[in-house]
Amino acid sequence: MRRIPALVMLVVLVSAVLAACGGGQGGAPGGAGTDEPIRIGVLAPLTGAQSTLGQEEKRGADLAAKMLNEDGGVLGRPIELVYRDGQGSPAEAVQIVRDFANEDINFTLGYVSSAQCLAVTPVAEQLGVLVMSSYCQTTKVTGSEFTENFFRATTSAEMLTRAGAQAIVQEDGDIAEWSSISPDYEYGHITWTIFKNQMELLVDGFEVVGEVWPPFQAASFSDHITKLNNSLSGHDQAGIFSSLYSGDMINMLSQAAPIGLVEGHPFLMLGTDLDAIRPLGQAGNVPTAWISVAYYHEAFDNPVNTEFVKAFQAEYGVVPIGYNATAFMSVTAYAAAIEKAGSTEVQAVHDALEGLTWQTPLGETTIRAEDHQAMFESLAMFKIAPADNEQGFEVTDVITIPGQDVSSPPHPGEVGEFSQ
Amino acid sequence: MTFDELVIVTVNGISFGFLLFLVAVGLSLVFGVMGILNLAHGAFFMLGAYLAYEFGGAAALSLPLFILVMIGSGLVTAAIAAVLEAALFRRIYYREHLEILVFAFALIFVAEGAVRLQWGPNPLIMSYPEGFASSVSIFGAPVPEWSLLIIVAGLVILAGLAFLLFRTRIGYVIRAVAEDSHMAGALGLNVGLVFTGVFALGALLAAIGGSLVAPTLALTPQLGLLFLVQAFAVVVVGGLDSIPGSLVAAIILGLANSFLVFTFSGWAPYSFYLGLIVVLLLRPQGILGSRELTKQVG
Amino acid sequence: MAVGTEAVTPTAKRRVRGLPLSLRQVATLAGVLILVGFLALVPTLNFTQDNVFFWNEILIFVLFASSLNLLIGYTGMVSFGHAAYYGAGVYAVGVMVSKWGQDMMLVGLLFGTAVGGLLALVVGALIVRAAGLAFAILTLAFGQLAFTFVYQRNYLGGENGLAGILRGTIGPLDLGPLNNYYYFTLVIVFIAMMGIWLVVNSPLGLAMKSIREDAGRTQFLGMRVRLYKLAVFTLAGTLAGLAGSLRAYHNLFATPEELGLIRSAEPIIMSIIGGMGTFFGPVLGAIGYMWLENWLQAYTSTWIMWIGILLVAVILVFPGGLLGGLSRLRQVLRSRRPRGGWRLPWQKLHSDSMD
Structure with missing residues (x-):
């Protein structure tokens, strides 16, 4: 039997893949006008x-x-x-x-x-x-x-972190004990620092009861989840702060859901928007949480x-x-x-x-x-909770925080005091 | 470290180890029989996860249905792999390792684009099957039921492979080919068919691994690369041609990772790479492997 | 097949009348002259967006890919972590300029090169005892280790990396303006490539090819294979460090992606497309790959798939890449079955891979 040439096979396979996928996508930027744009x-x-x-x-x-x-x-x-x-x-x-x-x-x-x-x-x-x-x-x-x-x-990260802290204290009460599960790189560390600085201002007796630092794009968060869960035992009212975002946030919450890590704890998600919450809602793993992204369409x-x-x-x-x-x-x-x-x-x-x-x-x-x-003028903070509807969650609380309350004076050329 | 923590670390490490084993076992099987390190395994893993989502959807399924979805995803992935093997891979077996590795790596790129075209860039995630969305307490440590199911799945696959390889005629043929493919061919065995079959079986195992992580990991077009280096570490540390070695290595690496997270957490991200380096320098054939990697290429 | 491989075909022996050079040498020289001439004219041409910056990046990748080619193509030492030494060069410059305030550019370039080389020497000393796949996986592990290290260290700027690198002067040369820096890069890369040329055509080059063909027999012949391997690994790391230092002054910042898996894969892909184990393969491969990537990205969000398909096609249909394809084409045109079947010299048949 004659062997089919590799090139032919390749062409056939490639076209099969493409046909199955419905062709490529182009998409040049649009927008033409009579006058020079x-x-x-x-x-x-x-x-x-x-x-x-x-x-x-x-x-x-x-x-x-x-x-x-x-x-x-x-x-x-x-x-x-x-x-x-x-x-x-x-x-x-x-x-x-x-x-x-x-x-x-x-x-x-x-x-x-x-x-x-x-x-x-x-x-x-x-x-x-x-x-x-x-x-x-x-x-x-x-x-x-x-x-x-x-x-x-x-x-800025500072505004969002401070506004989130303010919202959760204002709505859920003076939570003094806090923990963090945030990414182990500069963004994670700096947001947690800002959060702690803001909490010191907001509540008396602010105390850190645990912090874990999962690495970037970890495949498994289970060790960090159980470690945090462990340090939360005996602190039933302690809050959880997390500046994980996007895929990392989805993975962490999916893996934390079975042991109920965030259940019953005040939970603040920084920089995670509804794009990450929607797939979680489909799978029924949305936590009760405050979301700090500054915008909510009804706010x-x-x-x-x-x-x-x-x-x-x-x-x-x-x-x-x-x-x-x-x-x-x-x-x-x-x-x-x-x-x-x-x-x-x-x-x-x-x-x-x-x-x-x-x-x-x-x-x-x-x-x-x-x-x-x-x-x-103001930043919108909103709270989500699991719900029995089509999208698997609902927005239960929306508040606005005055922008000036969470902004530092300008400090071009210098490190801001809240980040230290 | 308290006793409680020790229990948690151990249980976590073992369950993470079984997860790694599920991801890596196909890689080990293919290497053991065919002598190629198939990086396209990452592509099959991703494809398996996406196909499971395609068949099962985001909502919670009953466990039997989930298993059915998993098997369906595995079979489709295996069929794709069989075609790829017969049409493309077998043309390059005689080539240098580099070309085989890059060839398979390129397939991950192709899969990334194809998955993107088919399912879009947004993350997708499956539900835990009904009744497996909570945890049980083992010596006071909360363990997700899903992790226990993964351990069971790992044991079932191990037993199934052992049965296939050592108790059936097919396994006899596979082992003969693995031992000496030239001699097996000379004795009239259809080596090409065995290669296709084993390659497809490896892809099936990858897809089952992918389906089993789909409730815990967001599916994105980059999923193919996420576990690859870890899976790599597991099979190399365990001994590339040894399936039990993969299990042992997966558990050791899983335990090491858990232990480090709880103690010197800054070192945890390095643990897999350090494990790889130590094993390859001190025992190049891996913990239970028989073939020295250095002898593989001249 | 380009100059630089050991092949001596009948055509190579044919001399051009009146010149002490063979036909192939003349053709190669002409090719080099045209390429360098073209590169020298890039700043005056205006056929692509921001061509100087783009071509400067290409030059750096030419050097980076060629340094890896020394390892993989000539010595048969497959490295999946070459970006570690390149990235070491990038970060050495970054630390020196943005942390220590040292703005002498010559010092920066030498320091970056030295750090790349030193890291390669240390890692190489540990791993050259391994061969084949084991060696490849070890390089991968060290590469990932370096990436993780850079990503985690706050001192190195973590995921943000180090910004604030500035180009200065070297003696009377003001390298601040991009055009000046481009010519500087062109000269440095040209000199480095001449060095590579000399190495691969020296006794060391012969030893490298001998190790690639059969390390065991080379050892029996009384050569200290490990020492040679370590030397080549260090040399490749040094050149990668130089490419990285040039990169730091090119981009003016250092980020972890310079040590990532993709950065390690890129020079391999370039060399495979151009022709691994040939002197000019990585050069053409780097130029071709960069152009293609730039062009694809403008048209499709699935460009990575097309790169994958191209690679699959090259490996299947044009083993030996562009240059391998050319040489086979020539032999087919002369209606002669290619020497050694359809394989290229470096694609040694290894029957033991399946036993």
């Missing part, structure tokens, strides 16, 4: 471990561009979003920022990790590109590693939010989550600054962004001139 570069994690976030980011930003363009654009010109896949990688981000600069795209937004932000800011400064971070939360970029071209239209009663939620539902058939709102705000911040500057000249837009006040789904928002951090 204003182009904004969006660096989103479209592939890799954070691609869920990238997907939500794209929805929020696309909607903002669509709504702005339907209203006649900015300075009479349409907004065009140019997407690039940052893969969550700092090296990719640097390459992409350079690509943007070369294509004469001087306004960029997105950036998913602190590492990406810290990596691109020096380059952006050198290239004269503005960086608007939608997701990286590190206080370093507005603090010790501050650079002129960096802006943050979203909350804000202002025209921008009403319109945003309505348009979002019309476009995608679901309600927006925090990731959507953040991307939305980043685009509208540029739009507002360009309107204010009256031009798309980089320095003019930079100057307009400093001290810019614009309306966002979170209400009136101002970018501080000193450290380029957005300041919010």
Whole structure:
């Protein structure tokens, strides 16, 4: 029998795989107009471990561009979003920022990790590109590693952590004993430090009863779960703080559910949004917990939010989550600054962004001139609980925390006191 | 360390060890018979988990139904693996190890893209089967029932493989091929068929491992790489061609990891790599293995 | 088949009239001249986005992949953890600049190179006794160990890595501007590649190939195989350290991904695509891979699948990569069955893998 040539076999197999999968997906960024468009570069994690976030980011930003363009654009010109896949990688981000600069795209937004932000800011400064971070939360970029071209239209880790602490104390009572299961790298350690500092201010006799540090992308959290569970015995009322996020949070909660680790304990999840809660709800493993992501679609009663939620539902058939709102705000911040500057000249837009006040789904928002951090009237914190409905959970409590209560004075060039 | 903690560490370590064994056993079987270290195992593991989700969905199933879903996922994965073996893999057995390894590694990339196209990038997760969503107390230590089920599954698979290999005619043939494939071929055994079968069986075991972790791990297109290095460590430490060795190694590594988390937790992430290094330098054939890896390639 | 392998085909012996060089040597020289000439002109061309930065990265990967090729392609020592030595170079520069405030760039480059080499020497001393798969897995374990270490240490910036690396001057050269740094990288990489060329064509190169073909017999011939292996491992680590130092001054930061599994896999993939065990294979492979990756990423979110399919295809259909394919094509065109069947010299048949 003659052997079938390898090449033929390969072609057959590849086409079989593709046919089974329903073909590839393309998708060039849309947005054309009669007048020359204003182009904004969006660096989103479209592939890799954070691609869920990238997907939500794209929805929020696309909607903002669509709504702005339907209203006649900015300075009479349409907004065009140019997407690039940052893969969550700092090296990719640097390459992409350079690509943007070369294509004469001087306004960029997105950036998913602190590492990406810290990596691109020096380059952006050198290239004269503005960086608007939608997701990286590190206080370093507005603090010790501050650079002129960096802006943050979203909350910082400090704001979220402090607001979460405030919400849980305000609603669930003065919980003095606390423990943590947070990732064993800088983000995990710094958020726990901020949390402890805030708790010292809020409750008398604040005490740490246990902390465990699972490594990044651990396959099994069981040892850390039982260790924490062990240190919680005898402290039935102790709270649990966790800044695990995304896949790690889903895995930890799925593995903790059988032994009821968080059951009965006040539980604060930092930076985990409903994207991670939804699959948990499908599997019936949603805990009772406070979620600190600053946005909840029902929390804000202002025209921008009403319109945003309505348009979002019309476009995608679901309600927006925090990731959507953040991307939305980043685009509208540029739009507002360009309107204010009256031009798309980089320095003019930079100057307009400093001290810019614009309306966002979170209400009136101002970018501080000193450290380029957005300041919010209020942040929304909400509590979820398992429920017997289709999605497996319900939101049981929503409160807003005044932004000024959880923000430090600007400290560009220095490490903030709350992070020490 | 108190007695309570010691109990918890031991129970945790053993159950984590069995989980690792389930993930790694197919790798060991394929190496033992065919002499190739099949990195595509990670792809089959991921595929198995996704197929289980596809067949079973997110809602809780009864245990028999879950087992049925698991077997279905295993069979489909095995069929895919058999096709891959017959069409692609057997063309490169004579090549250098590097090429075989990279070839299989590339299949993980392909699987990542295919899974992404089919199921999207968002994490998915299955439910624990009905009645297995809580824990029992062993000497005061809470142990998820699911972990106990994984231990049982590990023992069943071990027994099943032992029966297959040592009590059936098929096993006799497999062992003959594993011993000396050239001689087995010369004696008229269909070596190619045995290779395809063993490769498919390895994939089936990977898929069963994948299905069993689907309630505890978010399914993402990157799942194929998540366990790979650990599975690698387990089979190498245990002895690449020894299935009981894999079990022993999995339990030792699981216990070491648990012990470190409770004592010197900063060292826990290093434990697998250190274990690999120590074993390969001091006993290259692994704890129970018979073949020295160094002799495998000239 | 490129120069640098041991092959001496009849064509190679044919001399060009009037020149003391063979036809192949002339062709190779012309190829090198064209490539280097093109690379020298990159800053003046404008055919791709931000070409200088992109090509600078390619140059660094050329060196990185070639250093690994010394190990895998020439000596048969498969390493799955080569990024550890590359990453050591990146972080050595990072620590020196951002922690110790040392801004002498020459010192940084030498330090990064030395740290890469030293780490390779220490690890190599432990592991060269192992061979084959055991060696490969040991390199993987050490690579993962290094990655975990960098990820966990706060001093090294953890997951954020170290930022704030700056390019300075070396003597009269101001390397701050990207174009200047590009030419600097081009010169350094060119010199390093000449060094690699000299090594693979030296007695050491012969010893390396001899170890690749049969380590046991090489030992019987009285050569100290382990010593040679350690020397090659250290050399490869040193060159990777140099590539890493160049990378640090290129990206201006150091992050753990520089030591990750993917970073270790990339030079292997590049070499396989270009042609492992040939001098020019990794060069072409690095250029081809970087272009392809850049291009695919712009069009599809499943680019990684296409890379996988390409690799599968290359291994199945074009063993020996681009260069192997070229050489086989030439032999087919001369309607001659390729020497040694369809395998390339480095793809030694090893029947013992299945017993």
